[in-house]
Amino acid sequence: MSLPGEFEMIRRCFAPLAGPGSLSLMDDAAILQPRPGWSVVATVDTVISSVHFLPDDPPDLIARKALRVNLSDLAAMGAEPLGYLLVTAFPVDTDEDWVARFARGLAEDQAEFGIGLLGGDTSATPGPLSLTITALGQVENGRALLRSGASPGDRIYVSGTVGDGAFGLKLAKGAGTRLSPEARAFLLDRYRLPQPRLRLGRRLVGVATAALDVSDGLAADLGHICKTSKVGASVEAVRIPLSSAARAMIEAREASREEALTGGDDYELLFTAPAHAEPALAGIAAELDLPLTRLGEIRAEPGLAVIDESGQPLPIGSGGYRHF
Amino acid sequence: MSLPGEFEMIRRCFAPLAGPGSLSLMDDAAILQPRPGWSVVATVDTVISSVHFLPDDPPDLIARKALRVNLSDLAAMGAEPLGYLLVTAFPVDTDEDWVARFARGLAEDQAEFGIGLLGGDTSATPGPLSLTITALGQVENGRALLRSGASPGDRIYVSGTVGDGAFGLKLAKGAGTRLSPEARAFLLDRYRLPQPRLRLGRRLVGVATAALDVSDGLAADLGHICKTSKVGASVEAVRIPLSSAARAMIEAREASREEALTGGDDYELLFTAPAHAEPALAGIAAELDLPLTRLGEIRAEPGLAVIDESGQPLPIGSGGYRHF
Structure with missing residues (x-):
């Protein structure tokens, strides 16, 4: 995992996940064009091995849960999902098969929820595996569901x-x-x-x-x-x-x-x-x-x-x- | 850093950084309303202690560089910045003063670049300190600067x-x-x-x-x-x-x-x-x-x-x- 060729392998695993707005993961940033009159909703969550999941949990399930808890935040705002940014920090001894299974889990949920990968960043880390997902969605201007709107009698x-x-x-x-x-x-x-x-x-x-x-x-x-x-x-x-x-x-x-x-x-x-x-x-x-x-x-x-x-x-x- | 009160302290350090659209960091996600006819530009980068910076680098400079490399990606797309999401994974022995100095660095650059904190996530980690910043900006629809537009003679x-x-x-x-x-x-x-x-x-x-x-x-x-x-x-x-x-x-x-x-x-x-x-x-x-x-x-x-x-x-x- 510390060799450039192995990062290349990771990019190969993630490149097929690229969705609209990702510019094929080749540019400096992703572009999201919300519908006219809609706002963009953004949320981020991290999971760290042995803190948020067990090191021997199935990689596809780790990936899917990390994605889903972010999509759940979009759901709570009344937003529809547009896509996500993925940051991975893999320990240097991460197995290549693990990464491939992880990517397959993401592909499965991308199909289920109709979203694509927009961009991201991959590092090698001396620490535990960690995943950070930024989910981006859209909702009509001024219509997001907030925590602050409850009134007595509701x-x-x-x-x-x-x-x-x-x-x-x-x-x-x-x-x-x-x-x-x-x-x-x-x-x-x-x-x-x-x-x-x-x-x-x-x-x-x-x-x-x-x-x-x-x-x-x-x-x-x-x-x-x-x-x-x-x-x-x-x-x-x-x-x-x-x-x-x-x-x-x-x-x-x-x-x-x-x-x-x-x-x-x-x-x-x-x-x-x-x-x-x-x-x-x-x-x-x-x-x-x-x-x-x-x-x-x-x-x-x-x-x-x-x-x-x-x-x-x-x-x-x-x-x-x-x-x- | 493993006690709830210490996470409370971190939230206290970060709460004053909240900008427009952050919903005071109290909701499930942030809301960004780009100008009519503008798209949202999104980019993310992680820095990990001893990989991307030295453990004894000044915390305010670590914070500011992490923010700036993301803003630089927005600049490269021709976008103006709207704000950022911050994910921190602090080792359990992180000094509280370190976090305060880190937050002061962010405050300084927020003022310099006219942006605010939109949201984020804080964890304790058994690994090295890591920071992930998602920068969000806006650019006129279809006008972003891409890597793909160069022609012979340019x-x-x-x-x-x-x-x-x-x-x-x-x-x-x-x-x-x-x-x-x-x-x-x-x-x-x-x-x-x-x-x-x-x-x-x-x-x-x-x-x-x-x-x-x-x-x-x-x-x-x-x-x-x-x-x-x-x-x-x-x-x-x-x-x-x-x-x-x-x-x-x-x-x-x-x-x-x-x-x-x-x-x-x-x-x-x-x-x-x-x-x-x-x-x-x-x-x-x-x-x-x-x-x-x-x-x-x-x-x-x-x-x-x-x-x-x-x-x-x-x-x-x-x-x-x-x-x-």
Whole structure:
């Protein structure tokens, strides 16, 4: 990997990934022409071996997850993806086959999400393998979904199911041995290959008042919306949508409902919308075949209250009632 | 650096750097609204400690150079900068004062170039410190300066002086002890704190036919233009513009004229323009108080010929006449 010829090999692996605007990866920068009246949305995330993934994780899955968590940020803004910049720092002993498998994972997700590689940078590093992806998308001027738009009375929704990512991580670390192979596979897949909710994000433009993607855990992420919107929230615990695999894990006492609330890594969209948006949201859920579950309501008083079936506040972590 | 409070400290260092479009670094992504009829230009570069800089280099200079090499790529495209995304991976033992000095360097260059921080990501790493900057700019639709537009008969120009960056690196490694303190300081500064030619890049839109910034060395970079434009080039060695400090280093036999041609890191703009652009270029040079030196001509035949005063081809590196 330290020889120029090996960098040439890497370029060969990445050159076929070049998309429109990349200028065939031959120029000093990429060019993106958003539609007239649209803005460009930009986000960046890094993953480092042994910090964010395990050194023996499959390279194609490492690549795809790194790409998807960035696409998830675009989804949370209501943006459609345009492409991405890729920075790789490979240890000098990186196997050439590893890089080829890594590139194949990117190619697979490029096809799935209709995007191309726009540019990037490759270095050799004396440290652990690290990947940095800058995702670029576009959204109508002034219409991006922000964290700051929630108002008292807005309803709180989440897409899909919650907790699968955190439970999948527990499985990857050795828990959940009593689960069925199907449930194990489902949760591991949810952890390893999150689904950026790009179509949902686009449909929420003009409907949702605030949105983000669940990456720090539902409770913490709802806290981000509350803090940025200067509001509070009340959530009914019984409404938290759980997959049957997650329910099986809770029933087997290998995880708790609280962990589903506080674990991260689901990459579902958490958003708020006024009450009159309810029929529109039902239509979007049906069209996308994706559950959109109403969890509770935005309130003027700061803090997050999680309410049990009898209307009593439930403890979350050490607190029970979080102030932001 | 591994404690949450220390990440909080880092966020405190970076929060004051937030610019327009960053949404105060509180959202999932940044939003850039280019002017109507303009495209967004995006480029990314990483620097890694002990690979791209020395661990004991001053943190403010590391930050500023990392930012400037990216701005130089925008300059080479004729773009004006909009802002940047910053990814930092700090070793767990990074000193808090180091981060503060690093952030002050960024603040200084943000003021100098009129840009702000748009977003980013901070991790702790078991490896060496690394910095990744994604620079974003804008240019009129279809008007970006590309490497691919040079035609036979076009003249070849370079801004400023060539070789200073490579000679400065030699000084940093211990050479040049017989030089005057002023000459040493000049060359070291050119190496440590390159000047992105943003104003020149903007003025070359509609004037230059191809452009890039000199980062691999003049000869190699002219090769990039030739390869991408499918042309060749002839350059007169005697015309290569050298600073008086670089000339002093050559006279002291501590460096050669050939090293000025093949060394990298000058971040001057190398560009081509038709003969009729000569008066316009003279006007731009006068207005910016920046020499624009005509080096030679683009030819139909592939390859780069460097000609000495008697018209004979000079050897460059091992070849003397490079094929691409």
